[in-house]
Amino acid sequence: MNYFVDFRLYSRPFIQPLQTYHGVWKTREGIIIRLTDTTGKIGWGEIAPLPWFGSESLSEAWLFCQGLKGLITVEQVKLIPDSLPSCQFGFESALEGIKLGHKQTQKTIKKGGVYYSYLLPTGEKVLQEWGKVLEKGGTTFKWKIGVKNIIEEMRIFEKLIEVLPQRIKLRLDANGGLNLEEAKLWLKLADESGIVEFVEQPLSPLKFDFMLKLSQEYTTPLALDESVSNLIQLEQCYQQGWRGIVIIKAAIAGFPTRLRQLVQNYSLDIVFSSVFETSIARNYILGLTEELVKGDRAMGLGVDHWFKDDEADFLSNLWKNF
Ligand SMILES: O=C(O)CCC(=O)c1ccccc1C(=O)O
Numbered sequence: 525m526n527y528f529v530d531f532r533l534y535s536r537p538f539i540q541p542l543q544t545y546h547g548v549w550k551t552r553e554g555i556i557i558r559l560t561d562t563t564g565k566i567g568w569g570e571i572a573p574l575p576w577f578g579s580e581s582l583s584e585a586w587l588f589c590q591g592l593k594g595l596i597t598v599e600q601v602k603l604i605p606d607s608l609p610s611c612q613f614g615f616e617s618a619l620e621g622i623k624l625g626h627k628q629t630q631k632t633i634k635k636g637g638v639y640y641s642y643l644l645p646t647g648e649k650v651l652q653e654w655g656k657v658l659e660k661g662g663t664t665f666k667w668k669i670g671v672k673n674i675i676e677e678m679r680i681f682e683k684l685i686e687v688l689p690q691r692i693k694l695r696l697d698a699n700g701g702l703n704l705e706e707a708k709l710w711l712k713l714a715d716e717s718g719i720v721e722f723v724e725q726p727l728s729p730l731k732f733d734f735m736l737k738l739s740q741e742y743t744t745p746l747a748l749d750e751s752v753s754n755l756i757q758l759e760q761c762y763q764q765g766w767r768g769i770v771i772i773k774a775a776i777a778g779f780p781t782r783l784r785q786l787v788q789n790y791s792l793d794i795v796f797s798s799v800f801e802t803s804i805a806r807n808y809i810l811g812l813t814e815e816l817v818k819g820d821r822a823m824g825l826g827v828d829h830w831f832k833d834d835e836a837d838f839l840s841n842l843w844k845n846f
């Protein structure tokens with residue numbers, strides 16, 4: 525069966541640029557796709573690439589969509605190459621949407637029992653702004669490290685943990701930006717603080733063996749992120765002996781069907797994480813959370829406070845465009 529393909533570009537500026545070890549990011553751009561079957565049933569999908577994390581670029585995704593000339597079959601979706609993981613996610617989730625009906629287009633879907641981790645601003649700003657983020661109601665915060673000088677970052681960290689409420693857990697995300705010495709210093713400090721839930725991707729993905737070793741030497745767990753940015757890498761890390769936490773950015777990881785198989789076959793300890801996708805992809809990811817996440821780890825989906833626009837307004841404008 526052929527599905528009609530319609531797609532639109534979107535662009536959403538952040539209130540303040542996201543600063544990570546990889547650089548400065550100002551605007552989330554992506555593609556919303558709409559599939560319609562021959563009976564008129566509709567499925568929505570989202571392609572939200574993150575090229576600096578290893579996915580295809582927006583223009584590669586756009587060219588793929590254009591190349592379809594308005595039509596796609598299930599077989600064609602299954603054949604989307606591994607070089608286009610965000611397209612694999614967008615199209616397969618849209619097909620599933622058609623099967624499930626219109627549920628996915630609702631603005632918010634109440635999902636029971638999912639905890640959120642909220643992303644704090646990078647650097648010194650965190651000290652003025654954590655209070656606002658606390659009002660969002662999360663149990664967990666995440667703060668970027670590996671951006672500035674380590675001494676300065678550790679000083680900010682110590683101030684932060686002095687003021688945070690006891691119940692809040694903190695994740696430290698280095699985006700692969702530490703060297704081995706710095707990673708050890710951070711892990712030591714994390715162990716002493718007793719507040720750090722995990723340190724995310726301290727070293728570059730090229731230093732996998734060192735991360736495996738570090739994960740055995742400290743109490744604070746490590747989580748892989750850049751090392752497992754797609755499902756092929758995720759499988760490789762598992763084969764190489766990783767049994768710790770893995771961050772899954774589902775929107776750029778590849779086919780959700782393959783993700784389900786991996787997580788279930790290997791009983792992975794996963795944390796779903798946002799790539800600043802809209803609620804089209806996020807609602808789908810919340811569904812995956814309910815299906816695949818055991819236990820009460822917070823999901824890294826608390827990022828709506830990063831956008832300038834109101835998501836409801838943004839989406840209703842977008843609908844007018846289709
Ligand atoms: O995972 C989270 O808690 C929030 C999302 C996040 O940190 C992130 C968002 C976009 C790109 C990269 C990252 C990251 O985890 O490094």
Ligand SMILES: [Mg+2]
Pocket residue numbers: 697699724725749750771
């Ligand atoms: Mg990360």
